[in-house]
Amino acid sequence: MISHLRAPGWYRATFWTLVSLGLSWAILWAANGFDADAVTGIGFAQVALLAFPLFFLGGLGAFDYWFYWASGRPTRPEDHSGHGATSWQDYFRINTDHKVIGIQYVVTSFFFMFVGGLMAMLMRAELAAPGRQFVDPGAFNGLFSVHASVLIFLFIIPVFAGLANYVLPLMIGAPDMAFPRLNAVSFWLLPCAGVIMMLSFFAPGGSFASGWTAYAPLSVTAPPGQICFTIGVQFAGASSIATALNFLVTIITMRAPGMSFFRMPLLVWANFSTSLLVVIATPFVAASQLFVLLDRALGFNFFNAAAGGDVLMYQHVFWFYSHPAVYIMMLPGFGIISEILAVKSRKPVFGYRMMAFSLLAIVVLGFAVWAHHMFVSGMQSWIRVPMMVTTAVIAVPTGIKIFSWLATMWRGVLKLDTPMLFALGFLTMFVLGGISGVMLAMIPFDIYVSDTYFIVAHIHYVLFGGSLFTIFAGVYYWFPKMTGRMYNEKLGKLHFWMTFVFFNITFAPMHLLGLQGMPRRVADYSEQFATWNMIISVASFALGLSSLIFLYNMVASWRGGKRAPANPWNALTLEWQVSSPPPIFNFDHIPTVVGGPYEYGVPGAVHGVFESPATASAEARQPAGAVSSTAKE
Amino acid sequence: MEAASVHHHGPPAANRSSRVHPALLGMLLFIISEVMVFGAFFTAYFFIRVVVENAHWFPIDGVDLPVGVASVNTAILLSSSLTLHWAQTSIKNGNHTGLKVGMLLTFLLGATFLFVQVNEYIVLTGEGITPQSSAQGSVFFALTGLHGAHVAVGLTLLAIVTLRSFRGHYTPEEHDGVEVPGIYWHFVDIMWVVVFTTVYIL
Amino acid sequence: MGEETVSEQAPAREQADPRRDRPVHVWTLVAIGLVATAIGIALGFAIDWFPVRGSTQADDIDTVYHVLVVASVPFFVLVTVITLYCVWQFRERPGEEGLDGPSIHGNTGLEIVWTTIPAILLIGLCTYAYVTLTNVEEAPAAGAPKELRVDVTGQQFAWTFAYRGLDGKPVKSAELVLPKDRSVKFQIRTLDVLHDFWVPEFRMKIDAVPGITTSYRITPSKLGSWSVVCAELCGVGHALMRQKVTVVTPERFDAWIRRKQAGGMAATGAAGGGGAADATDQAAIGKTLFAEGNGEATACGACHTLSDAGTSGATGPNLDEVLKGWTPAQIAEAIENPNKDVAKGYTEGIMPANYGDTLTKQELAALVAYLEKTAAK
Ligand code: HEA
Numbered sequence A: 001m002i003s004h005l006r007a008p009g010w011y012r013a014t015f016w017t018l019v020s021l022g023l024s025w026a027i028l029w030a031a032n033g034f035d036a037d038a039v040t041g042i043g044f045a046q047v048a049l050l051a052f053p054l055f056f057l058g059g060l061g062a063f064d065y066w067f068y069w070a071s072g073r074p075t076r077p078e079d080h081s082g083h084g085a086t087s088w089q090d091y092f093r094i095n096t097d098h099k100v101i102g103i104q105y106v107v108t109s110f111f112f113m114f115v116g117g118l119m120a121m122l123m124r125a126e127l128a129a130p131g132r133q134f135v136d137p138g139a140f141n142g143l144f145s146v147h148a149s150v151l152i153f154l155f156i157i158p159v160f161a162g163l164a165n166y167v168l169p170l171m172i173g174a175p176d177m178a179f180p181r182l183n184a185v186s187f188w189l190l191p192c193a194g195v196i197m198m199l200s201f202f203a204p205g206g207s208f209a210s211g212w213t214a215y216a217p218l219s220v221t222a223p224p225g226q227i228c229f230t231i232g233v234q235f236a237g238a239s240s241i242a243t244a245l246n247f248l249v250t251i252i253t254m255r256a257p258g259m260s261f262f263r264m265p266l267l268v269w270a271n272f273s274t275s276l277l278v279v280i281a282t283p284f285v286a287a288s289q290l291f292v293l294l295d296r297a298l299g300f301n302f303f304n305a306a307a308g309g310d311v312l313m314y315q316h317v318f319w320f321y322s323h324p325a326v327y328i329m330m331l332p333g334f335g336i337i338s339e340i341l342a343v344k345s346r347k348p349v350f351g352y353r354m355m356a357f358s359l360l361a362i363v364v365l366g367f368a369v370w371a372h373h374m375f376v377s378g379m380q381s382w383i384r385v386p387m388m389v390t391t392a393v394i395a396v397p398t399g400i401k402i403f404s405w406l407a408t409m410w411r412g413v414l415k416l417d418t419p420m421l422f423a424l425g426f427l428t429m430f431v432l433g434g435i436s437g438v439m440l441a442m443i444p445f446d447i448y449v450s451d452t453y454f455i456v457a458h459i460h461y462v463l464f465g466g467s468l469f470t471i472f473a474g475v476y477y478w479f480p481k482m483t484g485r486m487y488n489e490k491l492g493k494l495h496f497w498m499t500f501v502f503f504n505i506t507f508a509p510m511h512l513l514g515l516q517g518m519p520r521r522v523a524d525y526s527e528q529f530a531t532w533n534m535i536i537s538v539a540s541f542a543l544g545l546s547s548l549i550f551l552y553n554m555v556a557s558w559r560g561g562k563r564a565p566a567n568p569w570n571a572l573t574l575e576w577q578v579s580s581p582p583p584i585f586n587f588d589h590i591p592t593v594v595g596g597p598y599e600y601g602v603p604g605a606v607h608g609v610f611e612s613p614a615t616a617s618a619e620a621r622q623p624a625g626a627v628s629s630t631a632k633e
Numbered sequence B: 001m002e003a004a005s006v007h008h009h010g011p012p013a014a015n016r017s018s019r020v021h022p023a024l025l026g027m028l029l030f031i032i033s034e035v036m037v038f039g040a041f042f043t044a045y046f047f048i049r050v051v052v053e054n055a056h057w058f059p060i061d062g063v064d065l066p067v068g069v070a071s072v073n074t075a076i077l078l079s080s081s082l083t084l085h086w087a088q089t090s091i092k093n094g095n096h097t098g099l100k101v102g103m104l105l106t107f108l109l110g111a112t113f114l115f116v117q118v119n120e121y122i123v124l125t126g127e128g129i130t131p132q133s134s135a136q137g138s139v140f141f142a143l144t145g146l147h148g149a150h151v152a153v154g155l156t157l158l159a160i161v162t163l164r165s166f167r168g169h170y171t172p173e174e175h176d177g178v179e180v181p182g183i184y185w186h187f188v189d190i191m192w193v194v195v196f197t198t199v200y201i202l
Numbered sequence C: 001m002g003e004e005t006v007s008e009q010a011p012a013r014e015q016a017d018p019r020r021d022r023p024v025h026v027w028t029l030v031a032i033g034l035v036a037t038a039i040g041i042a043l044g045f046a047i048d049w050f051p052v053r054g055s056t057q058a059d060d061i062d063t064v065y066h067v068l069v070v071a072s073v074p075f076f077v078l079v080t081v082i083t084l085y086c087v088w089q090f091r092e093r094p095g096e097e098g099l100d101g102p103s104i105h106g107n108t109g110l111e112i113v114w115t116t117i118p119a120i121l122l123i124g125l126c127t128y129a130y131v132t133l134t135n136v137e138e139a140p141a142a143g144a145p146k147e148l149r150v151d152v153t154g155q156q157f158a159w160t161f162a163y164r165g166l167d168g169k170p171v172k173s174a175e176l177v178l179p180k181d182r183s184v185k186f187q188i189r190t191l192d193v194l195h196d197f198w199v200p201e202f203r204m205k206i207d208a209v210p211g212i213t214t215s216y217r218i219t220p221s222k223l224g225s226w227s228v229v230c231a232e233l234c235g236v237g238h239a240l241m242r243q244k245v246t247v248v249t250p251e252r253f254d255a256w257i258r259r260k261q262a263g264g265m266a267a268t269g270a271a272g273g274g275g276a277a278d279a280t281d282q283a284a285i286g287k288t289l290f291a292e293g294n295g296e297a298t299a300c301g302a303c304h305t306l307s308d309a310g311t312s313g314a315t316g317p318n319l320d321e322v323l324k325g326w327t328p329a330q331i332a333e334a335i336e337n338p339n340k341d342v343a344k345g346y347t348e349g350i351m352p353a354n355y356g357d358t359l360t361k362q363e364l365a366a367l368v369a370y371l372e373k374t375a376a377k
């Protein structure tokens, strides 16, 4: 038993978690002048929620190596015992293998997709008819708040990090990420954040219910469940900052020889851009929630207008993160689409350099548009017009990407399998969502539709039709690489068509509801909106069922699908040049990159060569020169 | 253990595609995100000091910030950057005594800074300026407190380095353990200059 | 590994030539695109989804929508038509497995075109939106009837309105009544969290923000009766934070104001007198409080219907019906501790729980007395 408690693992994690609870209580007890009666349940919850994830991670063994290193004790020799997975249990411990972490990420975040989706189902059941069905208005507010927070912070953002975790090091010819231990910490923070958010359902007064935007001062005065959002976001944010930092260092310092920035696959570019956004923007959401926490827990006055506080400051700080966050939720998807469209059209990506530059342009512009969420907030009115212009201008680099993808398909040989179908679905649906975004950017129109279902329609066209379609595309595309099995193509196509059709029936009418004047975030609405809401609810249930097809396909194919060859799509990028799944250390020798990643249709084109380093460097120059000369013609 | 490390089949060494050391780059990026955390706090500060209707800043109810004490404290913190630099140069030249004395001085100067600041908090609280009394108090304590927390973290790192240097660790070839916390400490110092200028002087 | 890929591709490329001769139906594409665009725009215009255009501002804003439809439908059609065309013409046919497309890497001319056209269009749209914005926020021209000023105060979960700058004394009300064709400027405040003052038929909206006063103006252009909607999440009662707005002719508006001023006068006089107010005065104070609130306490009529006070709120129970047979103590309890015994079919936490603080002892007594007299009998 004692040895169990000393060795890193679940026993020690449980033990340390308990210790953290005791410690939290003791701290409060001491802070209250050793008066046990003065320790409140809420105070305890606040301290314990902040402390337990760190202790849990420590118990699991996330920090062992660093403790040894910092104290100058000899670190254990690198026997790679924390690397790779041989059984399912290996997925439940601190693992430093980016491939294992990638799968941990993807599976965990899909779990949260079903949790968030289930809440959407409950919401739609309530909204099927006017009046009260089965949840009261308070519970309804809780449902959409948790729905959105879970899907944004625990699904879309981490699932992209997970997919990239798996394929990005392979794509750039690196044996792992730059900081494998930090990578493990990033992942394990995520279930902690998830547990915290779910705990809010058990809080007195119900789950947090002030929307995923948690505007002050409502979030300051809301029942205690609110702190689960406030604190959960801190951990989710810390996780994504650590991952982003890891990606940036990996991309900058660990590319294979010959892989210049302009030979990187666009997925790598996309994650590079996203990571810049994360590192710069995410601290703002952490701070915004810290302010709320200080106001709530210690009686600070950031948002107390009577004491000189500023309520609108919350929105500025929040959106300075959360607008970039919508691109954090889209740019990695752009990367996935570039990979898939090139391979499935058998053509090089059209205008590769502009594709990379437009990503950077979106990053830069993305920091200058936050106040378009605040056109009706009562902020200084002069800010609105500059923000409208920058917002509109973002459509230009995005348009460049859309048109380049169209040109990539033009005259190609299109293979219409499941990943490609989702990519095409993305292309059309995202444009629709983007266009409604540009309409929203026009202040007079936004003044009318802001806070209506028109916004809800926009949200889902960009996040579901945009991000989620790219996620589905990416998961199908790399499924053979990640599992060594092929997915079932028939079920995949069925999934696509059901999703595509019911997605549109669910969310398109929301535009109309918004124009008719139905406000968002309401559990009850007037009679005139009843018909459309019923249609939407029925369609949304079918949309929910379609995700069960996906679930079945993934589980069944992973267990019993056809064995996947190393390169089923006949792709050039490096991850397809190794076995499926890749060997434990990715490569026996680091490959040498000798050409662009998408030279489809170029005779004799190769992206990387796999010889031992000595011979490769001598011979590499030959084909590289040959490729670039053909490329020019 | 020995045997394992001889026979183990590890990953191929990654290609170094940049001259920048990964740990250094990581630290730099971490500092960028730290700067943004401070950025958010400064945003709060400027909103409450400048933007909000009827905004005003210290003196509040006749209580002003102790600029004099804070200036001296600034000097103390800045000089700790110098002693740290001295310690780092010493170890590069193999001068272990220089490292030890330098680290000890740095640690003590840092601790003094924190002590003076806590004292300042106590004085202000006694005069009725608290985070709870007004929004101005809130951002003052939040901003300087955020910095103070960074000093505390930095001091912990310095304490580890100091202890290890007294145990004879680090060599002219192997002193990342001094360099990386050092970058953090310099950052904490520079950040203070910004905080001090905006909060006390402007 | 790489070598293998090459040897697979080499023979495939030779078959690519027949495919290259396949015609590209550019004109068919253009024609389909134009037809689809026309249909899309026609749909956007023909179906009028908007609620009634109840203000002059609404006309401008709906026009913005129509312009945006015209500007953006072509782009959606373009993307969709090209995608579908690629699927139809360029999909992999049997026998084309392993075939590659031509290795086109880019085309500078095209890239310039699809960067500049959207850019120019968007700048144009922004300019137009800017002009419209100035129009809808503009003060009324000289010579127009004097602008009406209404203070709007939001509280969880009701609005109260106060008319300022009238001839005679200010008027408070739980119901919004506006004259047609006269510009109104709303000045919006909140007593607690964020709310948002919105009448869909007028199109304009703005948040009520703690600590500041926000504002907008509209000129009602149609007679009718609609809902004031709270559009910013403000807590459990957010969905129920609805009240009535009525646009009437200027003559009827003036009459309404005069009636209000007359009714309010008596009440204020009595309250000013203080001390031993007799029963009639008590009732008058109670009625005023019910219909107008006292500035800090939200008017009961914002949520409750009571015919004697002329209110028609629908958020809470209809007091004409439910109060039959209640004792003064019961009524007082329902006002001071609304969450203790929640009426069936209603949610806890909607009726403000702070009347014990915002109403003075006398006011409370007057309110109870009034309700006892008019509704409980
Ligand atoms: C993945 C997430 C994502 C993405 C990518 C976007 C992209 C965009 N969004 Fe969206 N947005 C959200 C997620 C996202 N949004 C969410 C979640 C909210 C609500 C938050 C809340 O309140 O809860 C929101 C809200 C929101 C608002 C605030 C509305 C309000 O609350 O009042 C605005 C206003 O300007 C806006 C604008 C835009 C614009 C201009 C883009 C642009 O980036 C789109 C650019 C793309 C295109 C335009 C399509 C392709 C381009 C072409 C084919 C070229 C030619 C096109 C034209 C000339 C039109 N969004």
Ligand code: HEA
Residues within 6 Å of the ligand: A113, A114, A115, A116, A117, A118, A120, A121, A123, A124, A127, A144, A145, A147, A148, A151, A152, A156, A210, A211, A212, A213, A456, A459, A460, A463, A464, A468, A506, A520, A521, A522, A523, A540, A541, A542, A543, A544, A545, A547, A548
């Ligand atoms: C990535 C983001 C994402 C995704 C994927 C979704 C997916 C869905 N969303 Fe959500 N949504 C948001 C992000 C997202 N949403 C955001 C940011 C908001 C704003 C919140 C706010 O105002 O603060 C919002 C708000 C929002 C609202 C408005 C609430 C309101 O303002 O009152 C509605 C209403 O219909 C809605 C519905 C749906 C539906 C039906 C789905 C469906 O697509 C879900 C489909 C998926 C599943 C259903 C999977 C689970 C399936 C099962 C568990 C099997 C069981 C199946 C059956 C019982 C049939 N969402």
Ligand code: CUA
Residues within 6 Å of the ligand: C154, C156, C157, C194, C195, C196, C230, C231, C232, C233, C234, C235, C237, C238, C239, C241
């Ligand atoms: Cu008031 Cu919503």
Ligand SMILES: [Cu+2]
Residues within 6 Å of the ligand: A322, A323, A326, A369, A370, A372, A373
């Ligand atoms: Cu935005």
